[in-house]
Amino acid sequence: MNKVIENATAKMYIKLSDEELKIVTKALEVMTNDFMVINKNFPKLSALEPMTHTIQIDEVILNEDIPCEPTDVKELLKNATHVNGREIEVPKVVG
DSSP: OHHHHHHHHHHTTOOOOHHHHHHHHHHHHHHHHHHHHHHHHOTTGGGSOOOSSSSOOOOOOOOOOOOOOOOOHHHHHTTOSSEETTEEOOOOOOO
C-alpha cells in the first residue's frame, strides 16, 4: 500500500514524511476494510442507481432570481493587494 500512496503523492507533487505516510496508510487501510464489509453485506450494491443526495429530496425550492445591476469591477478589486487588469494575482500553488 505504501508504494501506491508514494506513487499517487508523487504525481500530485506532494512529499509525505514517514509519519504522514503511516497516517495515510492507516486511514486507507481502514477505508479499504470498510468497503470490504460493505461489499460482503450488500453483494448487489453495484446494481443500485447512484444517488445525487444522501437523503431523498422530494421538493426543491429555489429563490426567485432578481435581476440587478452588476457590481463594478473596480469596486470588487479595490481591496485586493495584487491586481493585474481585471484579475487578482495569487501565489503559484502547484509546480
